[in-house]
Amino acid sequence: MKIIKVAQEWLGACSGCEIAMLNMGEKFFDLLKKIEMVHMPLLFDHKTFDEFQDAEIEISIVSGCVISEEHLHLLKKIREKSQKLCALGTCATHGGIPSLLNSWSTDAALKEIFSSNSKKDHLTFPNKDLSGFLDRVYALDEFVEVDILLPGCPPRPSLIREFLSKLIKGDFPSLPNKSVCDTCPTLRFGKGRKGIIKRAMENPEYDPNEPIEKMHCFLEQGYLCMGPVTLAGCAFYDAPPCIKARTPCRGCYGPVYSDGNQMLEMMNALASVGIEWKTIIDRRSLLRFSGAHGLLRPYPGSK
Ligand code: SF4
Ligand code: SF4
Ligand code: SF4
Incomplete structure (x- = not known):
């Protein structure tokens, strides 16, 4: 039996989608007989796709929105290496809750987040560069081709299992x-x-x-x-x-x-x-x- 290589990465995510994957419970172990999870920051020591250097990946599952240069870099790299890319969760498919930030410019939102009426110094707006924020929150398909959309905040574990089973068989699952x-x-x-x-x-x-x-x-x-x-x-x-x-x-x-x-x-x-x-x-x-x-x-x- 051919073992399928699967990578999972999170971008601007809360980890709820990954927890939903694990909430498949023992049924996840059944899937693991057919796949090799080569990257999953929630479980593995290599924390980003950059630290993981492998050849072609058959299926990549990416959760979270794109809000920083780092997310964008990782997303492009994952796309380049993956035969199929599945956007997992509503942050990845439609921006999700983080995209409420789009009601403000990134600068205004950051000032709102970091400034405070408190006199404590550590609560003032940081004066260093905040690592390349983009102008707004994006869904994955605004930058790269996405083959499978699995929304949900988070998607139900049974649905993730159904999608993964179909992906392993070579299908392109979608919701009606x-x-x-x-x-x-x-x-x-x-x-x-x-x-x-x-x-x-x-x-x-x-x-x-x-x-x-x-x-x-x-x-x-x-x-x-x-x-x-x-x-x-x-x-x-x-x-x-x-x-x-x-x-x-x-x-x-x-x-x-x-x-x-x-x-x-x-x-x-x-x-x-x-x-x-x-x-x-x-x-x-x-x-x-x-x-x-x-x-x-x-x-x-x-x-
Ligand atoms: S009813 Fe379904 S789609 Fe609506 S908020 Fe609840 S889980 Fe989400
Ligand atoms: S029928 Fe539609 S609008 Fe009415 S309670 Fe059900 S989900 Fe909500
Ligand atoms: S879709 Fe929901 S559960 Fe998944 S990363 Fe976004 S906020 Fe978290």
Whole structure:
């Protein structure tokens, strides 16, 4: 049996995607019979792809966004050496949570992060070069060709396993263009009740003793649920986990179509249930997982 060489690298990432890989549990060991993991900073001593000098890699799995020259250098090197490149997690596919930074210029964001009203010296803005930040947060496919997109924050371990199994067999797995709403069992009547978005401090109406199928759709109750414009990667075998936990979808798998714009699509979805989109206090938050690709831009006047 041919053993496939697999490398995994993280760029601007929180390590949640790697933990999701490990959360495959014992099933990860089954995969390890068919692959050789040649690089994975979470597990190995060589911490970056630069320290790892090997020949051609069959499959590379890269998590995290691109925000620095170092990320870009690593990404290009990985692309050069890999037959197939899989973007793992919504940071890698759409910028993810870090791309909220795109609401400001990099300089303004860094000043905000490092400056403080505190008198303590070590909390002031560093006067040394902060190692080559790019002008904004990018998804991987803005710089290199990406063969497989596996969004999710993080993707479900069962989904990672399914994708890896298919990749090992030589396939190019992808998710069907279904929305979270397409997989949601809640009751829908086709119209919002109040015409406005409610603040999340109020509780939606549902009876905890009743099954989820008897609960009225969050969006139609007036709560911001991103289900209509979010890819249903979390809900292949069961109802969407957040909805099951009686919480609106936050949009963590990114748009239904990889080149979609969740903000525009959500405005249409709100109109279709009679909710006035202007009642959303911060419309930019609709792009909280998908602000790369130039979708989230600095506030006017942000320098
Ligand atoms: S997609 Fe989510 S879990 Fe993965 S690196 Fe980004 S923030 Fe972390
Ligand atoms: S808007 Fe939310 S609660 Fe309503 S159907 Fe879609 S996912 Fe379910
Ligand atoms: S329901 Fe929405 S926020 Fe929750 S896991 Fe699924 S895509 Fe992510």
